[in-house]
Amino acid sequence: MKFFITALDTSGIITLRRDSVPAAMKKATELLSDGCLNVEIHTPDGAAYSPGQFEQLREQVQA
Structure with missing residues (x-):
């Protein structure tokens, strides 16, 4: 499976x-x-999961 991480830094959008x-x-x-x-x-x-939801994502995968 492919998971994408997106973020914004001083140079622009990172994927x-x-x-x-x-x-x-x-x-x-x-x-x-x-x-x-x-x-x-x-x-x-x-x-899409924000940092406050990362544990929820981890739990879904472990279930």
């Missing part, structure tokens, strides 16, 4: 792809710690 939820969450967390704004993880079904 990255990861193949799993753990990898997407790791990168999204790194972007947040680097000071990026509007960080979201987009799932293959089109849902």
